[in-house]
Amino acid sequence: MSGARLRHGFLLAGLVGLGLLLGWSLLNLHPYGEFHGPDEIRIEAIALHERHVTNLDAFVNFDLRALDTLGEEFIFFTAIVGLSLVLRRLPGEAEEGKSLPLAAGRSAPEPDELTRWITPAYVPALVVFGLYVLIHGHLTPGGGFQAGAIIGSALAMIYVAFGYSAFSHTVDQERTEVVEAAAAACYIATGLTALAIGASFLTNILPVGETGRLYSAGTIWILNDVSGAAVSFGFLTMMAEFISQTHHRGSGAGG
Amino acid sequence: MDKVPYLTAGWVFLAGLYGMATSRNLVHQVMCLSVVQSATYVLLLASGYREGGLAPIMIGARPDNATFVDPVVQALALTDIVVGAAVTALLLAIIIRVWRVKHVLDPDALTRDES
Numbered sequence: 001m002s003g004a005r006l007r008h009g010f011l012l013a014g015l016v017g018l019g020l021l022l023g024w025s026l027l028n029l030h031p032y033g034e035f036h037g038p039d040e041i042r043i044e045a046i047a048l049h050e051r052h053v054t055n056l057d058a059f060v061n062f063d064l065r066a067l068d069t070l071g072e073e074f075i076f077f078t079a080i081v082g083l084s085l086v087l088r089r090l091p092g093e094a095e096e097g098k099s100l101p102l103a104a105g106r107s108a109p110e111p112d113e114l115t116r117w118i119t120p121a122y123v124p125a126l127v128v129f130g131l132y133v134l135i136h137g138h139l140t141p142g143g144g145f146q147a148g149a150i151i152g153s154a155l156a157m158i159y160v161a162f163g164y165s166a167f168s169h170t171v172d173q174e175r176t177e178v179v180e181a182a183a184a185a186c187y188i189a190t191g192l193t194a195l196a197i198g199a200s201f202l203t204n205i206l207p208v209g210e211t212g213r214l215y216s217a218g219t220i221w222i223l224n225d226v227s228g229a230a231v232s233f234g235f236l237t238m239m240a241e242f243i244s245q246t247h248h249r250g251s252g253a254g255g
Numbered sequence: 256m257d258k259v260p261y262l263t264a265g266w267v268f269l270a271g272l273y274g275m276a277t278s279r280n281l282v283h284q285v286m287c288l289s290v291v292q293s294a295t296y297v298l299l300l301a302s303g304y305r306e307g308g309l310a311p312i313m314i315g316a317r318p319d320n321a322t323f324v325d326p327v328v329q330a331l332a333l334t335d336i337v338v339g340a341a342v343t344a345l346l347l348a349i350i351i352r353v354w355r356v357k358h359v360l361d362p363d364a365l366t367r368d369e370s
Contacts, residue, residue, distance in 0.1 A: 011276050019269050026261040026298075033257070033306035035325055043326060048313055056311035056326035057333065065330060072334045079341030083348040139314055145337050212314055231337070238344050245351055 052208040053217040058138045062223040066202040070187055073227055077184050080234050080241075084177075087241055111161050119161035126154035130232070137224040138217040144224045148231025156239055164243060173240040176233045183230035190222055260301035268294035281350045281360045285343055292339045296332050303328030 030036075047059040061069050130150035137143030159167035191202040199205055202219075209216030271290030278284040303325030309317060311326040354360060 008277070011273070015269055015273060018272075019265065022265045022268065023262065026265050027258050029258070029261055029302060031257045032260050032301060033304050033308075035303055035305050044311075044313070044323065054312060054314035056313065056323070057329050060326050060330035061333065064327075068334070072337055075338050076341045079345045082345050086345070086348040086352050141310065141312055143333075145333055242344075242347070 048211065050208070051204060051217055051220065052211040053138045053220055054212060055138055055140060055143065057141075058143050058217075058220055058224055061143070062138075062220040062227075063204055066191070066219075066223060069223070069227065070191070070202070073184060073187060073230055076231065076234055077180070080180070080237050083238060083241055087245060111163060115157075115161045119157050123154050123157050126157075127151055130154060134225060134228040135214065135221075137228070138220045139212060139214075144226070144228030145231050147228045148233075148235055151232040152235025152239065155236060159239070159243055164246075167243060168240065171236050171240050173237060173244075176236045176240065180230050180233035180237055183226045183233065186226040187223060187230070190219055190226070194219075260304075261298065264294045264298035264301060267291075267297060279361050279363070281353065281362060282347070284362065285346045285350065288346070289339065289343055292335065292342075295335055299328045299332045299335065 043056060043060070043064070047053050047056050047063075051059060051063060053059045053063070130147045133142035133150060134144060134147035137147065155167075155171060158170050194203040194205045195201055197205060202223075204218040204220065206218035206222070208218045215221070268291055271287045271292075271294065274287035274290065275284050278287055305322045305324050308322045308324035311323040311329065350360070353365070357365065359365060
């Protein structure tokens with residue numbers, strides 16, 4: 001079809017043009033490895049001496065840019081609300097049965113026996129590791145978002161090994177939604193508490209404690225933990241929503 | 256040659272864009288969008304790198320007058336990844352909805368049905 005060929009030609013011309021502009025601008029950036037931001041000295045000094053936080057990424061995310069992180073968390077939250085809204089079953093399409101067929105000539109693979117043996121030991125260990133990454137987010141690499149991804153993927157293993165019914169028994173979607181929303185609300189509540197005592201929204205108002213200890217860094221610790229809870233339960237809601245697409249509720253097929 | 260990391264980001268961006276424009280499958284198209292987004296991670300992290308810089312974690316033993324890579328762009332990359340995951344999930348949900356209504360995944364077939 002010549003229309004498709006014409007379109008392809010336009011695309012290539014556009015990509016070449018964009019590539020030239022992009023290459024030109026990228027080549028005009030500062031030399032690789034020689035970044036001298038305006039903030040480099042101050043961030044380190046403020047983080048260590050005024051906030052007693054050792055993970056500078058956590059300091060940037062939950063103190064300097066705490067308001068942006070609030071926005072980011074609500075992008076995530078809104079995406080999950082939108083996902084549930086888009087995927088809800090409308091009255092007309094309730095029992096269609098062939099909503100997501102398998103590829104022709106293939107059946108759903110049985111869960112591997114080895115996976116079934118490993119998962120019961122692996123999931124709790126991974127959840128504990130996720131919690132460790134979560135509560136030490138202000139000290140060592142990691143933090144709320146990373147921990148949320150670890151905990152979420154750990155519980156996804158239950159679906160991989162034991163199928164839909166086991167997963168939906170473990171992860172109650174109605175409850176994960178509530179916990180996720182509550183965690184997001186706690187983030188705002190922390191900010192509002194600062195307003196109530198006369199500081200700006202999301203000011204770090206708590207005592208910063210001793211550098212390197214678990215209870216340090218003031219509200220960074222709290223914001224990190226509540227966003228970790230929001231992200232992990234958000235991932236679980238997301239997975240429960242997607243997984244339930246391939247298994248009609250009530251039809252009960254296990255794996 | 257010191258611009259190779261930046262040009263890598265540009266190359267990944269263009270490759271993903273080409274995939275998005277020529278894709279014949281909506282799921283594949285979303286994956287290409289993720290590739291485009293990965294280019295921004297490469298660019299952010301490359302632009303904040305300092306020669307010999309350590310990770311910006313101030314705990315444990317570290318040499319005196321050590322340099323650290325820029326934490327601001329790392330935090331931005333983290334934001335980027337979370338938003339990327341949210342966008343991917345939402346787009347995949349919309350694709351499931353499209354499949355339920357039309358039973359096609361080819362973006363061209365969608366517009367053809369419309370006319």
